[in-house]
Amino acid sequence: MPELPEVEVVRRGLAEHVVGRRVAEVSLRGARVARRHAPGPRDLEDRLRGRLVRAAERRGKYLWLVVEDETGQADALILHLGMSGQLLVEPPDAPAEKHLHATFDLVETSGEPAPQLRFVDQRTFGGLAWSELVAGGRAFGIPESIAHIAPDPLEPAYDQADVVRRMKARHVAVKRALLDQRLVSGIGNIYADEALWRARVNGVRDTDSLTRPTLARVLDHAAEVMREALEQGGTSFDALYVNVNGASGYFDRSLAVYGQQGRPCPRCGTPVRREAFMNRSSHYCPRCQRRR
DNA sequence: CAGGTCCCCTGCTGGC
DNA sequence: TGCCAGCAGGGGACCT
Known part of the structure; x- marks a missing residue:
């Protein structure tokens, strides 16, 4: 969750x-x-x-x-x-x-x-x-x-240039790389989809087919979308309730593609698509995020 | 190493 | 109304 x-x-x-x-x-x-x-x-x-x-x-x-x-x-x-x-x-x-x-x-x-x-x-x-x-x-x-879990994008030890280098050196779908906690941690299915949408990159594209600046852009968006979610979700918990489910209300209000299949892409209006990926689902805009 | 499959578990939703 | 398949934000083991 x-x-x-x-x-x-x-x-x-x-x-x-x-x-x-x-x-x-x-x-x-x-x-x-x-x-x-x-x-x-x-x-x-x-x-x-x-x-x-x-x-x-x-x-x-x-x-x-x-x-x-x-x-x-x-x-x-x-x-x-x-x-x-x-x-x-x-x-x-x-x-x-x-x-x-x-x-x-x-x-x-x-x-x-x-x-x-x-x-x-x-x-x-x-x-x-x-x-x-x-x-x-x-x-x-x-x-x-x-110790095998990599630093996450919101901690000081995070070295984005190093993550980009390691991604570029691999031949793997970029979404798979985002979800690989040994490469960069904290990103799950929701924020991976949201980051890829913001960066206009299709998650099935191979890391070695993307430029370093594009990979950096995807990671920047991942950090940004998680920071925004934290700002919206970190404010309201009851004094005796550490957390209910962490969901924070960010969900329904601000997600562009996750769980939005069939609804218009907020950028171009094309219906958002959902498809199977890694035994889960991916959500993306087929127009903004071309497979190339 | 890359990539696929399956599994752990419970509950909810939607289709028939 | 009931039943059943499919799905859920994670992660690890195991196979090729």
Whole structure:
């Protein structure tokens, strides 16, 4: 479900409601939510108990909490929302959601009880995992297990010229490259389609057939459309609700092509087309975005 | 490495 | 009204 802007909204909610508090108790329901944590859910609970949450970080669509033990050792709890994950901050006695997978009982450093953090995920494509932190340019480093995820376009470590070089060196559909999180992270199906429409490039075109300036333009538009979505979506979340679904209202109002099949292209009026791509769908204007 | 396929899971929508 | 196929914003494993 969420791409970079929606995940960033969630991160901000975590920074406000979870950072600075301590994990008193953790409860994971079922094994699936911790399937990326090989030692299993009980082990993950044990590792988290008593940890102080020092920071909420994000790269692309990956979130992590920096959690520190009493000796000052900092590690990461990775949180991925998958397609349908939500993080909620609620009173501990709030009724359990249907697809509740994890609860974190939090306390203030003074010991006073604080609201509960919950991970709810209908489809359970998301999940939690533990990782060591390794050097990577941030105050607390980067989780080792996501070291293969490239910087996203909204972080300082992002090097667009390098991404363009790597794209140009490959023979692959440009949309596939945009969705490859090892090349540039945070872009999903929606913002890939929107960026390609803005840049007037058809996603099936091969990266090595496009010029460097064109590739740069596509990436510029990807960053721009995500920044706009963030501006529109980052404003309204309730104090006790870290995030509902991140969707942010940007969706219905500002999308030019995603989900707009049959409706006129906002630029030229030609009906927007949808077609299968990589087991998903692509939306584009057949006139503005020629296959060449 | 490139590209295709399938899978994980639940719920909603639209066609018949 | 009911049933069923198709689809959903992610990502990884596996195959050729």
